[in-house]
Structures are given as structure tokens and as C-alpha cells.
Amino acid sequence: MNLKFIFFIFVAMNLNAQNEIIEKKDSLKEKTLEFHRENFWKNLPKPTNWTTDFENLYTDIEQTKLDSVIANFEKKTKIEIAIVTIDSLKTSKEEFDDFSLNLANKWGVGKYGKDNGILIAISKCYRRIRILNGYGIEKIISDKETKVIIENYFIPDFRREKYYEGTFKGLLEIIKMIESRGGK
Incomplete structure (x- = not known):
């Protein structure tokens, strides 16, 4: 051969x-x-505060500022807002929405019987954001309005890799909208 x-x-x-x-x-x-x-x-681990940053998008100081804004808002209105960042080790891109809903339900975001919670789920690695409003919040902010907040307040800074800034602006706009409509 x-x-x-x-x-x-x-x-x-x-x-x-x-x-x-x-x-x-x-x-x-x-x-x-x-x-x-x-x-x-x-x-699922229990949340450590109002902001749970699995993806390490925020510094400790930034997390503290987000938590402080949410805590003050919760004291005034009894409406709970949780922010969670989700990396690729926690879920797949295809399961991101279902995972976010599961997280909101398991963590019990919102007061029992009032369904007045909001979960802001963010994934830098998947380039996704989802805001889940409890039924009590849907009476104050529609899904269409939530989409506008995402597009106008979160996304512009996210595109520039400014995740804290976008999150902070979006959070403030949600709070402003709820307060302007007498949300409690």
C-alpha cells in the first residue's frame, strides 16, 4: 500500500x-x-434585597441606591418593586420570560391579596428585559405603557452599556407614573 x-x-x-x-x-x-x-x-435563592444582581451589572453603591429608592417608594405606597439581573447560567434565552415569571411568583413580589408587585428582569447576555406587573399594577400601568418605558428609559442607556443608568431612569419613570395616578 x-x-x-x-x-x-x-x-x-x-x-x-x-x-x-x-x-x-x-x-x-x-x-x-x-x-x-x-x-x-x-x-431559587431568596432575594437579599430589592435588587438581586446575578449578572454583576451594578456596583455595591449602585445596588444600594436602587434598593433605597425602592424601599422609600414601598414605605409610601406599599407597592413592591424587585429588580433582578439574570445570567446565562440561570436560564436559557428561550426560557427567560418563563424564568422571570417563576421568579416573581416564588419570591412573592407584591403584597399578598393585592397583586401590587413589579419585577424588572434584565439580562445583558441575552439582551433582554421584561417587566412583570401584578394584576393590581396593571390597573395603574398598562402593558403598552410599560413597553414605552422600556423603550424610552431603559434601552437607550443599555445600548451604551450603561446598565445602572438605564435601570435607574426606568425605575424612576415607573415610580413617577404610579405616583401621578395615585397608586397605593
């Missing part, structure tokens, strides 16, 4: 074996990630 032909077969077999190893490693990584996400979903 020709030595070049034997070498070619050897190289082709070796590359095929390497591809199989890589595919197995990728499959194992995907299964491990899915297991981690499923486990996280079932065992």
Missing part, C-alpha cells in the same frame, strides 16, 4: 476521533448546564 494513502487514512481517522471527543465534551457541558439551570429554577 502507498505510504501517503496510509498516512491520509490515519489522519482522517484521528480527526474523526477528535471530533467525537469534542462532541461528547460539548454534550456533557450542555447536560451539566441544563442540570444546573433546572436545579437553580427549583431551588
